[in-house]
Amino acid sequence: MSTGREEILARIRAATGRSATPADVDAAYAALPRGYLRAHHAQETCDLVALFAERAADYRAVVERVPEEDIADAVARAVAALPQVVLPAGPPPRVLPRIVVPDGLPAGWLAALPATEAIVRDDPALSARELDAISGVVTGCAAAIAETGTIILDHGPGQGRRALTLVPDFHLVVVRADQIAADIADALTRLDPARPHTLISGPSATSDIELIRVEGVHGPRNLHILIAN
Numbered sequence: 001m002s003t004g005r006e007e008i009l010a011r012i013r014a015a016t017g018r019s020a021t022p023a024d025v026d027a028a029y030a031a032l033p034r035g036y037l038r039a040h041h042a043q044e045t046c047d048l049v050a051l052f053a054e055r056a057a058d059y060r061a062v063v064e065r066v067p068e069e070d071i072a073d074a075v076a077r078a079v080a081a082l083p084q085v086v087l088p089a090g091p092p093p094r095v096l097p098r099i100v101v102p103d104g105l106p107a108g109w110l111a112a113l114p115a116t117e118a119i120v121r122d123d124p125a126l127s128a129r130e131l132d133a134i135s136g137v138v139t140g141c142a143a144a145i146a147e148t149g150t151i152i153l154d155h156g157p158g159q160g161r162r163a164l165t166l167v168p169d170f171h172l173v174v175v176r177a178d179q180i181a182a183d184i185a186d187a188l189t190r191l192d193p194a195r196p197h198t199l200i201s202g203p204s205a206t207s208d209i210e211l212i213r214v215e216g217v218h219g220p221r222n223l224h225i226l227i228a229n
Helices: 003-016 021-028 049-060 068-079 128-132 184-188
Strands: 060-065 085-087 119-121 136-139 143-145 149-154 170-176 199-200 204-205 213-215 222-229
Touching: 003 021, 049 060, 060 068, 068 170, 068 199, 136 204, 143 184, 143 199
Parallel strands: 060 222, 085 119, 085 136, 136 170, 170 222
Antiparallel strands: 143 149, 149 199, 204 213
């Protein structure tokens, strides 16, 4: 029997044997040699926010860097031309403090719009037909990846259920600067593996055998990212 095969079987026995505890398994996993590069971008030497903005824009997303205190006004400008916008159920993200007032109606940044018609809350959950009639959605995110320009949703507070971010044609995402991880490995350490995750790299797009790009097939045709820093 080869040395490699013996090692693999020994690890399986250690992980599944009655004498192995979860701590033993974790220790064995931690002891595995990892000679590969764990990260491509060090936060100390790389501007992760600038890298994320650049990579996300490469996917044809609209990207803006906005001071955190101006986020509400930036959201208002981004959705001003949309006839209706849906907001997730539950409390808004910390960077969207002016979206919802205690009675559930939008405040401040949408004062000039017919609030009860322009803003829809997904509470109770909208039907597929109702959601299909709405132009855009505004959400936060769980994390973002600088190296790939990817946004990650775990559908927690301020993010909504998955259908909410797939059906409307316009998706506005607010990303805090401190949510931007260097690369995939860094981002995964920030996530709860028990939650569902949706990874978004630019607007929905596909191409056929002739490489003709078609947008909006599997999700929003337009992705607008506000980076709060």
